[in-house]
Amino acid sequence: MSSADPIVRIHGISKSFGKAVALQTLDLDIAPGEFVTFLGPSGCGKSTTLRILGGFETPDTGRIILDGKDVTREPANRRNVNMVFQDYALFPHMTVRQNMSFGLELKGMGKADIKRRLDELMAFLELDSYADRYPAQLSGGQRQRVALARALAPDPALLLLDEPLGALDAKLRGQVQQELKSIQRRTNKTFFFVTHDQEEALTMSDRIVVMNQGRVEQDGTPEELYFHPASRFVAEFIGETNLLAGEVRGSDGDEVVMDWYGQTLRGHAPAGAPKSGEIVTASLRLEKLGFHRDRPATANAVQGRVVGKTFLGSRMAVDLLVEEAHGARLKAYVDTATGQAVGDDPVWLGWEADTMAVLRG
Numbered sequence: 001m002s003s004a005d006p007i008v009r010i011h012g013i014s015k016s017f018g019k020a021v022a023l024q025t026l027d028l029d030i031a032p033g034e035f036v037t038f039l040g041p042s043g044c045g046k047s048t049t050l051r052i053l054g055g056f057e058t059p060d061t062g063r064i065i066l067d068g069k070d071v072t073r074e075p076a077n078r079r080n081v082n083m084v085f086q087d088y089a090l091f092p093h094m095t096v097r098q099n100m101s102f103g104l105e106l107k108g109m110g111k112a113d114i115k116r117r118l119d120e121l122m123a124f125l126e127l128d129s130y131a132d133r134y135p136a137q138l139s140g141g142q143r144q145r146v147a148l149a150r151a152l153a154p155d156p157a158l159l160l161l162d163e164p165l166g167a168l169d170a171k172l173r174g175q176v177q178q179e180l181k182s183i184q185r186r187t188n189k190t191f192f193f194v195t196h197d198q199e200e201a202l203t204m205s206d207r208i209v210v211m212n213q214g215r216v217e218q219d220g221t222p223e224e225l226y227f228h229p230a231s232r233f234v235a236e237f238i239g240e241t242n243l244l245a246g247e248v249r250g251s252d253g254d255e256v257v258m259d260w261y262g263q264t265l266r267g268h269a270p271a272g273a274p275k276s277g278e279i280v281t282a283s284l285r286l287e288k289l290g291f292h293r294d295r296p297a298t299a300n301a302v303q304g305r306v307v308g309k310t311f312l313g314s315r316m317a318v319d320l321l322v323e324e325a326h327g328a329r330l331k332a333y334v335d336t337a338t339g340q341a342v343g344d345d346p347v348w349l350g351w352e353a354d355t356m357a358v359l360r361g
């Protein structure tokens with residue numbers, strides 16, 4: 001295999017439990033060293049995919065190729081895959097070192113090799129000083145790191161992480177996210193991460209697969225999903241956005257021209273251009289709306305009046321009433337540091353066509 005070959009190939013995997021379809025046909029390649037996140041609401045099929053990859057669940061159809069080998073029928077212990085659980089699943093009666101060596105002993109690794117591997121890994125993950133502690137003597141973040149170290153110890157080709165930060169409080173969670181990402185970078189391991197937290201997915205992943213009702217809604221980089229959502233579901237699920245309902249008037253090169261309550265707007269169509277007369281929804285991120293005193297030269301410009309403000313620290317969320325669009329509302333962010341004035345006078349709002357995704361339906 002060349003290094004460009006995928007480390008994981010998922011070919012036509014599907015899974016139902018009785019009448020409930022957990023996973024429709026799924027095809028996906030994962031490159032070595034990639035941090036891939038499966039993101040979606042509860043019940044969308046994320047954990048089922050992870051469990052099939054881990055060998056804890058058998059698919060109804062399809063194949064899993066791991067490192068060039070078909071492992072579809074291989075049980076979990078015969079796959080070069082390891083898993084980090086949300087509750088860490090550390091053995092409470094074993095020290096950090098014993099927890100870490102357990103899996104290696106099961107694999108039949110010799111004592112001297114185990115010592116070498118653990119010394120190396122504990123130094124790398126800065127766990128040396130905790131080696132003889134029991135899990136109860138560690139903080140939540142430290143326990144998480146031990147669970148990760150234990151899963152990395154056998155040098156798996158793929159690491160599966162099922163909502164591994166779910167048990168941490170918000171502040172620690174942010175810190176551990178950075179740490180986990182940094183460990184993934186430094187080890188260059190392939191991570192398959194499952195979460196329903198869109199912010200977590202955006203900060204950590206090289207690539208996000210958004211799932212909805214057992215199928216892939218969109219697969220792309222965090223930036224692609226955020227700025228070029230291919231469906232309304234993705235636009236709403238990831239971040240906050242303005243949704244503008246309208247009707248397509250036509251196209252102009254790559255741009256879609258639409259009517260929004262009597263205002264002509266221009267956007268782009270990441271999922272293919274809709275036809276004239278089609279009813280569409282455009283997604284416009286709050287931070288893409290610029291404030292201007294005079295009519296700006298941007299592709300889109302409407303006048304609005306501030307009708308509400310929410311102070312958020314570094315920025316302010318502003319509600320705007322667009323009278324010329326039948327009183328439709330828009331939401332925008334204003335940077336508090338720049339001291340931009342948002343008073344009672346009407347303001348011009350401007351945004352470019354490539355910042356507004358026009359979506360079908």
Ligand SMILES: Nc1ncnc2c1ncn2[C@@H]1O[C@H](COP(=O)(O)OP(=O)(O)OP(=O)(O)O)[C@@H](O)[C@H]1O
Binds near residue numbers: 021022047
């Ligand atoms: N062992 C099972 N028996 C019956 N139904 C199941 C089983 N496992 C999953 N399902 C169903 O399959 C669907 C997908 O479940 P899955 O656990 O993959 O979703 P998920 O996206 O991981 O959700 P969550 O975030 O809540 O864990 C759900 O409707 C779920 O109820």
